[in-house]
Amino acid sequence: MFMPITKNSYFKSAGLVAFAVALLIGILAAAGFGQDPGRKVFETKCFSCHNIGGGNKQGPDLKGVTDRRSEEWLKEFIRTPTAMSRKDQDAASLFKDFAPEIMPDQSLTDEEMDSLLKTIKTLSDSGEMFTPEGAKLARPIRRSDVREGWRLFTGQKEFENGGVACSTCHGIGSFGSYGGGTLGPDLTATNIKYRDPELILILQEPNFPTMTEMFRDHKLTEEEIVQVFAYLKHSKEVSPNAAIAATTDSGAVEPRFLITGFVFTVLALVGLNFVWRKRHGNVRGDIVERSKI
Ligand code: HEC
Numbered sequence: 001m002f003m004p005i006t007k008n009s010y011f012k013s014a015g016l017v018a019f020a021v022a023l024l025i026g027i028l029a030a031a032g033f034g035q036d037p038g039r040k041v042f043e044t045k046c047f048s049c050h051n052i053g054g055g056n057k058q059g060p061d062l063k064g065v066t067d068r069r070s071e072e073w074l075k076e077f078i079r080t081p082t083a084m085s086r087k088d089q090d091a092a093s094l095f096k097d098f099a100p101e102i103m104p105d106q107s108l109t110d111e112e113m114d115s116l117l118k119t120i121k122t123l124s125d126s127g128e129m130f131t132p133e134g135a136k137l138a139r140p141i142r143r144s145d146v147r148e149g150w151r152l153f154t155g156q157k158e159f160e161n162g163g164v165a166c167s168t169c170h171g172i173g174s175f176g177s178y179g180g181g182t183l184g185p186d187l188t189a190t191n192i193k194y195r196d197p198e199l200i201l202i203l204q205e206p207n208f209p210t211m212t213e214m215f216r217d218h219k220l221t222e223e224e225i226v227q228v229f230a231y232l233k234h235s236k237e238v239s240p241n242a243a244i245a246a247t248t249d250s251g252a253v254e255p256r257f258l259i260t261g262f263v264f265t266v267l268a269l270v271g272l273n274f275v276w277r278k279r280h281g282n283v284r285g286d287i288v289e290r291s292k293i
């Protein structure tokens, strides 16, 4: 049935639009502007020395610390670490482990402390790594990203915006012997050198002359950044000497690498056999020589 646009229905839909706009603003505010105060404190006062997930820096990784220590212990330690190290066994051994670094006393209000501890707990429980604003991945890493990142890195899959494959200039671990470039530094365990957010920033805005030039008009997409990052991170977690590039989603080694490994093993055995035969000959020769005397 046809409904004429009466004044009444016009106002109704205008009201609806206004409501939708208000809702949107509300969601945006909740997501962005009402930033978790604990994150803010951590980013400005603790992040330079501590990760939450992502490994030790100057100080220990704080992932799970809210489960390891009691709330009272944490509050006292964070405010007065040095004083506490003189009377508390756990604090003392931390100081020993991380010497010569010393955590400075942190003056936090009660609210800051509470929201900080809540943030650490939330991130630890969800397994999410703390990243400062700006240097964030667009989404959490999935298992398949390591492989996709490897395909991007090696040029098997092209970058959407036409960036040059990383392997043109970089080798990574054993993969280097598969034709990885040598113009840029080997990136095995790059993550050990760079903290995660720093690495993400490099992928967003590389600050090295050659790379800046190459990627200025060919930026990686957010999705590609997640994948290449996942791959580089994986290269740290696996032993730097392992065939990093060869691992697939399931952690299984690709047939190509197995075959190469097999060929090398056979070659090595043949070579070893050859050497040993010669030695045998020499030993026997020595004995023969000696028995002559
Ligand atoms: C200048 C570097 C630095 C800063 C800044 C810093 N810390 Fe630390 N933190 C350390 C070091 C180093 C240790 C190990 C103990 C020591 O040697 O002082 C430590 C230890 C800790 C521990 C004990 C961890 C455990 O495993 O029990 C907690 C908790 C902690 N810091 C929280 C914080 C918080 C929260 C902030 C920010 C409000 C912060 N730290 C700022 C360097 C720092």
Ligand code: HEC
Residues within 6 Å of the ligand: 153, 163, 164, 165, 166, 167, 168, 169, 170, 183, 184, 185, 186, 187, 190, 193, 202, 203, 208, 209, 210, 211, 214, 228
């Ligand atoms: C045209 C060659 C080239 C390409 C392509 C390239 N890089 Fe680089 N990259 C370099 C050079 C050269 C450096 C070293 C710059 C310096 O030390 O000043 C570098 C440095 C780096 C570093 C810092 C390494 C360190 O040890 O300090 C990272 C990380 C990195 N590149 C990642 C990548 C990734 C990921 C890609 C692919 C998306 C890529 N690069 C593509 C040339 C390249």
